[in-house]
Amino acid sequence: MAPNKNVTINDVAAAAGVSRATVSRALSGYGRIHEKTVLHVRSVAESIGYRPNSLAAAMRAGKTKTIGLVVISDFTNAFFDRATKAIIDQAKELGYRVLISHTDENIAEEKAAVETMLSNQVDGLILVPSGSTQHSHLTPKKLNNKPVVIIDRKLDTPRFTTITTGDREAAKEAVLHATENGHTNLGFLIAVPGIKGFKKKAPEIPITSVQERAEGFSDGVSESKPKPKSAIWIYCEDEEVAAGSAVEEMLDADTPPSIIFTSNNDMLLAVLKIAGNRGLAIGKDLSVISFDDSPWAAAMVPGITVIARPVEDLGHLAVTELIAAVEGKVRPKEIVLEAHLIRRGSVAKLRKAK
Amino acid sequence: MAPNKNVTINDVAAAAGVSRATVSRALSGYGRIHEKTVLHVRSVAESIGYRPNSLAAAMRAGKTKTIGLVVISDFTNAFFDRATKAIIDQAKELGYRVLISHTDENIAEEKAAVETMLSNQVDGLILVPSGSTQHSHLTPKKLNNKPVVIIDRKLDTPRFTTITTGDREAAKEAVLHATENGHTNLGFLIAVPGIKGFKKKAPEIPITSVQERAEGFSDGVSESKPKPKSAIWIYCEDEEVAAGSAVEEMLDADTPPSIIFTSNNDMLLAVLKIAGNRGLAIGKDLSVISFDDSPWAAAMVPGITVIARPVEDLGHLAVTELIAAVEGKVRPKEIVLEAHLIRRGSVAKLRKAK
DNA sequence: TTGAAAGCGCTAACAC
């Protein structure tokens, strides 16, 4: 009764009174085969509930039509959730499946995840690397020559196709937007993985995108006219309590910032919370601009002015590039997508912008 | 130079001067085998960069150690992002991988996704079904007798292990919390997939969890003392513009609600936005309680009072139950986890609660 | 136009 046995191509062959080869040809539509046979085989296959075993096909073909996605952090993050969705969608579009890992910014986990993916014979990998310098596990040999596309950040090797966003330019634009509106006391709150609590001295930033944001903020400070009067920089663990303390520290400074720039949503949330606790109205008593857009940042009143990155484009492109590399030889390239400022209401106009 | 060829167990056998079987035994540690051989084989395998091919092992074993996750909607949703993360984590913990699909509440996509998963020989499926009555694609035969765990909502068949949260009870608790605080004019904003715009007449709700929330709200209205003076019910497409209009309609009613209950975060965001536009302060001029917690709901000031569901527990349990079923026969069961109210500041105290 | 047979990489029953 309970055969618990898959219907295989042999069963179809037997039921249809032809050979396995003929079934395969009929179903995959290759080679010469009589039209009538095709129809017959297909109807038989259908009627006995045949379902191809992708594993067997993959083993034979040496291709699994599966790509691996190794995401640092996870998809409770407002950037990676959308990126993941975009990647899955585009992969499906191109006939590929996606195996997913997340690694909490941990290099050991990343190595293990890559290992698992390869062991599962993925045809290629999309990777958000933990650190820009740690890529000894990504040699062509260790990767079985499988193509890799790096997203969101760069590695200090040009070996792979890399897709990033122009965070430095966008960060600068954000600062200029603020100073043009009359802000002269600025605060920068930058989440840096690997540090504990927060510090005011610039640490090593192992993630190039974050590094670029910091540089862009700095560019903005330099290029603002008149020069901002003060700028407080805080580098912070990506964690709620530390972020809260960092914001408190900023606001308690002798010359507190009238605007705080945050490098991600977690830091933004900390600003919102502390400002709320102190009865500071966003966009009035305290201004803020954050990296990465989200539905809630848009829905709040006033809406949060954000630097939006083209997440869906990035995800789609990553898949498209990866599969191009899987299916033919493609030279690695660096692609930078443009990020841009979405002006909502969280930046007070301290004076008329020009 | 570029062999582009995987190192196989044959290569290890040749390099180590033993047979394939011995290599397999040494690496998987089964059967009788000399300790020294094990060490030797392992070191050889390591040195020539051998990586097991899970595909081949899976084919042989008839088990892939992979589970399929078919999530309706996607992980930009504040519930499913966390659930997905929890599921991946727990699967990894138990030595399984996860293949993911999302289906935008579309039954055809769901069928295709399940088909793909099975074709990929997943050992079992975790499924968030589109509709409670549509499960013709989920017969034991079509599923190759693979186990399935249903999460978040129920199917109208007891065939599968089902894990849900006690939304009805929690919804009732939320309403009672409000009425005890003196709210007598209530608004209910319920997102229902499949409808266009919004309507005030209760439609068919194909999703049991949403249905339960509506029932729980209704229970709360019945059990409140004194009886609430008014209750406006709106059933709304899960979409920004429609939700905004629905909120406007509520607030423009002859007796507008002093509190709005929302069935999910999208609806909550609409309330926040319209309230903000009208200069209504949350927790003062207008109160709100929503299903599903999120970092931003907690960080806002005042914090949003929410009905939090034990998402991580649900995800972990789903995996644990599924794998139990994969690895041995287990009778389907229904598990209901408790949801609970997190009281923050979004409910005005119109009179002292008892 | 179709069939026979080899083989993808691995494991396990069976022999020695």
Added chain:
DNA sequence: GTGTTAGCGCTTTCAA
């Protein structure tokens, strides 16, 4: 304690 061998389900030469 180790080797031989068959076979998981499929595709694709090669031969008929």
